[in-house]
Amino acid sequence: MxxxxxxxxxxxxxxxxxxxxxxxxxxxxxxxxxxxxxxxxxxxxxxxxxxxxxxxxxxxxxxxxxxxxxxxxxxxxxxxxxxxxxxxxxxxxxxxxxxxxxxxxxxxxxxxxxxxxxxxxxxxxxxxxxxxxxxxxxxxxxxxxxxxxxxxxxxxxxxxxxxxxxxxxxxxxxxxxxxxxxxxxxxxxxxxxxxxxxxxxxxxxxxxxxxxxxxxxxxxxxxxxxxxRANASSISTVKVPSGESLKRVSKLVGIPIAELKNLNRHLKQDFTPPYLSSYDIYIPYVKLSEFKQKYFEEKKTNNIYKIHIANKGDNLYNISKKYNVSHNVIKDFNALKSNKLTLNQKLIIPLDNKANVEKMSSEFYYMVKKGDTLESISKEHRVSVQDIRVQNKLDGNSIKEGKKLKL
Structure with a gap:
């Protein structure tokens, strides 16, 4: 015992x-x-x-x-x-x-x-x-x-x-x-x-x-x-230009696209927001050195994109005129089998003209005109009144003529 x-x-x-x-x-x-x-x-x-x-x-x-x-x-x-x-x-x-x-x-x-x-x-x-x-x-x-x-x-x-x-x-x-x-x-x-x-x-x-x-x-x-688990950060933040594609970064740096998308779930599309000059994305820390060696910005502007939501009466022809982009390019880019569009259908518009990009950026702001109200602006731009208040830190409903509102 x-x-x-x-x-x-x-x-x-x-x-x-x-x-x-x-x-x-x-x-x-x-x-x-x-x-x-x-x-x-x-x-x-x-x-x-x-x-x-x-x-x-x-x-x-x-x-x-x-x-x-x-x-x-x-x-x-x-x-x-x-x-x-x-x-x-x-x-x-x-x-x-x-x-x-x-x-x-x-x-x-x-x-x-x-x-x-x-x-x-x-x-x-x-x-x-x-x-x-x-x-x-x-x-x-x-x-x-x-x-x-x-x-x-x-x-x-x-x-x-x-x-x-x-x-x-x-x-x-x-x-x-x-x-x-x-x-x-x-x-x-x-x-x-x-x-x-x-x-x-x-x-x-x-x-x-x-x-x-x-x-x-x-x-x-x-x-x-x-x-x-180490305390050191295992992901790195890198800056890329507006409209940069994750697929392109994946190919250049050799990061599996699934892994890159997993770290950048906040991107709703394959590309970074086109209305900012640059944007942060995340890559594994072990790939940081390779990113610095291999990544380069494309000098041309054809990696800038715009999301267009189809309104009543929209067709590929008038959308192509609006953005000065061939309707065939829009059709091919969105893998459309016909020219028919449905209400609220999302289309990705590849922009290849600097003026178009600048024009598009201004669409995220609105200059208040005489007679405007938050409700009228809300209906026109399909943004809720509450969102406009939050984005512009407004306490009430009063807005002054000439004020620039972020939408």
Whole structure:
């Protein structure tokens, strides 16, 4: 019996050490959220964590982490730069499962699931050419500013996380009603100060953070390499001219087009926005040196494109006259089998004339004329009144003659 105990002693000691180490780490994670150590024993959170462990043994968790392996270090670095605990990275997992292309029925999109209006308030472009809610870096920068604003308002990170889910107004009313901002009070299932979704949301984010930082859990999986994620950025930002094609960059630099598109989900087309002189795209860091050696800008302007949405009465002939581009070129470029167009059909117009490019750029702005109202401008340019307000930082409906509005 004594011999058996001696044989088992190293295992028992190592198991105890592993438990102690993991417990210390979990306490540290709770501290990152400004949550007291006693929350470790929250039954709902523990049930969620334990059931998730079982679910994630089926690779759901690991696959999401593995798919995001390339950009997670960059996202964490941005959060750290803004003074945000890196554990809040798991908000993105709770929101989108680390998928930049995630889209909800409520029209939230991207890694951090921004709604269009919130996205624009934090400087993200959402238009016919780009949806920067799907931009890994710009959306994380925006999420960092948003989280910092919430933290400044509420003073605790767990409150910022809850507000991220249910909104600052709803959380403010909940705190006022509860006369407390303590987590245990706000999570009261009978008082329901905050919605059930938010009560589960904060627990889910914490549970994911604990699982994602559980070394023993990762060591037992085939995804042990996730422990070796470097802190150094594994993607690089490079500047390319307007209208540059991802396919061209792919061929020049030798980056698989699927990988390049995966890092640049925010581009709605194969090319960068034509209304800017240059635009940032992302490539794997290991390809940066090759990009500097092999990439060159085309001096001609035929890599500039315009998206045209067919209106009532449009046909290929009048569209070709508008942009001074052969209707056959438009037909070939869009692989059209006939000259017939449907209402709201999107056409890509390759522009080969500098004057056309300059004319097109001005279409994104509108000079207010006498008698104009936000509603009349909205109807004419198919842009919502709210979008015009947000883009131009307008408080009300009044606009002055001669004012330049961004559309």
């Amino acid at each position: 004594k011999q058996i105990i001696l044989l088992l002693l190293p295992f028992l000691l190592s198991a105890n050490f592993a438990f102690s180490t993991n417990q210390t780490k979990e306490v540290s994670i709770l501290g990152s959220f400004d949550i007291e150590e006693s929350f470790m024993y929250d039954p709902v959170m523990n049930q969620m964590k334990n059931s998730n462990v079982e679910i994630y043994k089926e690779e759901h968790f690991f696959q999401a982490m593995d798919d995001a392996y390339l950009f997670i270090p960059t996202v964490k670095n941005i959060l750290t730069k803004h003074g945000i605990p890196p554990e809040l990275l798991f908000i993105a997992m709770a929101e989108s499962n680390f998928s930049a292309k995630a889209y909800s029925v409520k029209k939230a999109s991207g890694l951090w699931q921004f709604m269009p209006q919130t996205a624009r308030l934090y400087g993200l472009r959402v238009d016919k050419y780009v949806d920067e809610r799907m931009d890994l870096i710009k959306s994380t920068e925006a999420a960092s500013k948003y989280l910092n604003n919430l933290y400044a308002q509420f003073g605790k990170w767990y409150l910022a996380v809850i507000a991220y889910n249910c909104g600052s107004g709803k959380l403010s009313r909940a705190i006022q009603s509860a006369n407390s901002d303590e987590l245990s009070v706000l999570l009261d299932p009978e008082k329901t100060y905050i919605p059930k979704e938010s009560r589960l949301y904060i627990r889910r984010v914490i549970a994911l953070a604990m699982i994602g930082n559980d070394e023993q859990f990762l060591l037992k999986s085939e995804y042990e390499h996730l422990l070796n």
